[in-house]
Amino acid sequence: MKDKTFLMIPGPTPVPERVLLEIAKHPMGHRSSEFSKILESVYSDLKYVFQTSNDVIVYTSSGTGAMDAALSNLINEGDKVLCLAIGNFGQRWAKIAEGLGAQVEKIEVEAGKAINPDELKAVLAKDVNKEIKLVTLTQNETSTGVTNDVKTLVSIIKEHGALSVVDGVTSIGAMDCKMDEWGIDVLVSGSQKGFMIPPGLAFLAASEKAWAVHKECKRPDFYFNWTTNRKSVLENSTAFTPAVNLISGLKVALEMMKEEGLENIIARHTKLAKGLRAALKAMGLTLFVEDEAIASTSITAVLPPEGISVPDIRKIMKNDYDIVVANGQNKLKDKIFRMGTLGFVSERDVITAVGALEATLYKLGHKFELGAGVATLIKYMNK
Ligand SMILES: *Cc1c(COP(=O)(O)O)cnc(C)c1O
Numbered sequence: 445m446k447d448k449t450f451l452m453i454p455g456p457t458p459v460p461e462r463v464l465l466e467i468a469k470h471p472m473g474h475r476s477s478e479f480s481k482i483l484e485s486v487y488s489d490l491k492y493v494f495q496t497s498n499d500v501i502v503y504t505s506s507g508t509g510a511m512d513a514a515l516s517n518l519i520n521e522g523d524k525v526l527c528l529a530i531g532n533f534g535q536r537w538a539k540i541a542e543g544l545g546a547q548v549e550k551i552e553v554e555a556g557k558a559i560n561p562d563e564l565k566a567v568l569a570k571d572v573n574k575e576i577k578l579v580t581l582t583q584n585e586t587s588t589g590v591t592n593d594v595k596t597l598v599s600i601i602k603e604h605g606a607l608s609v610v611d612g613v614t615s616i617g618a619m620d621c622k623m624d625e626w627g628i629d630v631l632v633s634g635s636q637k638g639f640m641i642p643p644g645l646a647f648l649a650a651s652e653k654a655w656a657v658h659k660e661c662k663r664p665d666f667y668f669n670w671t672t673n674r675k676s677v678l679e680n681s682t683a684f685t686p687a688v689n690l691i692s693g694l695k696v697a698l699e700m701m702k703e704e705g706l707e708n709i710i711a712r713h714t715k716l717a718k719g720l721r722a723a724l725k726a727m728g729l730t731l732f733v734e735d736e737a738i739a740s741t742s743i744t745a746v747l748p749p750e751g752i753s754v755p756d757i758r759k760i761m762k763n764d765y766d767i768v769v770a771n772g773q774n775k776l777k778d779k780i781f782r783m784g785t786l787g788f789v790s791e792r793d794v795i796t797a798v799g800a801l802e803a804t805l806y807k808l809g810h811k812f813e814l815g816a817g818v819a820t821l822i823k824y825m826n827k
Contacts, residue, residue, distance in 0.1 A: 445766055452797055453770040454586045454614055454743045456636040456643050457787035459693075460700060463641055467693040474688050475681070482695050484680040489698035490647060493616060493706065494631060496623035498649040501673045504687045507613040507634025510646035512540055513668035514609050514630045517658045518578060521545035526567065526579045526606070528559045528597070531587035532773050533611055537580035549576070555588050555776060558738040561596045568604040577657070578607040578629075583615035587773045589733050589745040589782060591619065595626045602627050607654055613637050617701065618713045618742040618786055629654040635690060638742070640697045640788040644687045716785040716794050717741035719824040723798045726820035727805065728812040732780050742786040745772070747779070749810045754778045757804055764807075765800035791825055
C-alpha cells in the first residue's frame with residue numbers, strides 16, 4: 445500500500461513524526477542566532493549520547509565521511525595502522541587508511557565472528573617498537589550482525605599505546621558505548637542509524653590524546669579538518685553550510701533520546717533484538733550469528749529456509765506487507781537477509797514484522813507451526 449513502507453533495514457531507519465515535521469520547515473540561515481541556539485543544544489546533547497566530555501563535530505556527510513575524517517586527520521604517509529575487520533565496514537577502515545598511504549596490517553575473521561581479544565593482544569605484543577600508530581575497529585558490524593567487545597579491545601589497545609579509532613555507526617543510540625570511561629580515542633557515527641533522522645549527518649569525537657596526534661598530521665583533509673571544525677563547534681557554529689534542516693531535526697531527536705534515557709534506549713534495543721531472535725528460531729529459521737554473546741542488538745542476520753530464496757522473502761515482505769528488510773552484502777548477498785531493530789523501533793514494529801515474515805514464509809511453502817514466531821515473541825516481551 446502506498447505510503448505505508450516501514451524500513452527494517454540497518455539504515456536509513458524510521459523517523460519519528462516530530463522529527464519529520466521539524467525537518468519539513470523552511471531552511472534557516474546557518475549564521476543566524478536562532479540556528480546557533482539549535483547547534484548549542486545539539487552539541488551538548490551529542491556529548492550525552494557519545495558519553496563523552498570531548499567536543500563532538502557534526503559533518504554534513506554520510507557516516508563514511510566521519511570515518512574519512514577520522515583517519516585523514518591522523519595519518520601521515522607510511523604510518524602503520526592495524527585494522528580489525530570482521531566484515532565490510534571493518535574493511536572500509538582499511539581501504540581509507542590505504543588511500544592515505546598508510547601501511548595497513550589487518551586482523552580478519554570469518555563472517556559471523558568477532559575479534560578475539562587474545563589475538564589482538566598477541567599482534568600488538570609483537571610490535572615491540574610501538575610502530576603501530578592506531579587501531580581501527582567496528583563496534584557493531586552491520587554486514588553480519590556481530591558486535592565486538594569494544595571495552596576489552598580498547599583497553600588492550602590503550603595498554604600498547606596506539607590510538608583506538610572506533611566505528612560506532614550502528615551501535616551509538618542502540619548499545620552501550622562509553623567513550624570516556626572505556627578510553628576510546630576517536631568515535632564516529634551517522635545520522636540515519638540510531639539517531640532517528642534521515643541520512644546526511646555524521647559525528648566525530650576525539651580524545652585529547654588523539655588531538656595531539658592530529659597536530660602532527662601533515663596534510664589533514666580541508667572539508668573534514670578537525671581543527672577548523674572544532675573551532676566552529678566552540679562558537680556554536682559550523683565551518684561550512686550544514687544540512688540545516690537535518691540539524692533542526694537532530695535537535696528534536698536528541699531531546700527524545702534524552703527523554704527516554706540512554707539506559708532505557710539500550711534496554712529497548714536489547715529486548716527487541718532478543719525477542720526477534722527467539723521468534724525467528726521458533727519459526728525454524730537459522731540465525732547467522734548463533735552465539736548470543738556477540739549477537740548484535742541492532743541488526744539480526746537470518747538464513748532463509750532450505751529451498752526458499754532471499755529475494756523472494758524480501759519481495760513478498762515489501763510488496764504484500766510494506767516492510768523492507770535488507771539483503772546480505774557482497775559475498776553474503778542472497779545468502780542472508782538482515783532485519784534492523786535500530787533507532788525508532790517499538791514492540792509493535794517487531795510484532796508486525798514477525799507476523800509479516802510468518803505470512804511470507806507460509807506463502808513460500810516453509811513448513812513450520814504458523815503463529816509460533818509471534819507467540820514466542822509476545823511471551824518473550826512479557827516475561
Ligand atoms: C552505515 C554504516 C556506516 C556508514 O555508511 P554510510 O553509508 O556512509 O552512512 C559505517 N559503518 C557502519 C557499521 C555502518 O553500518
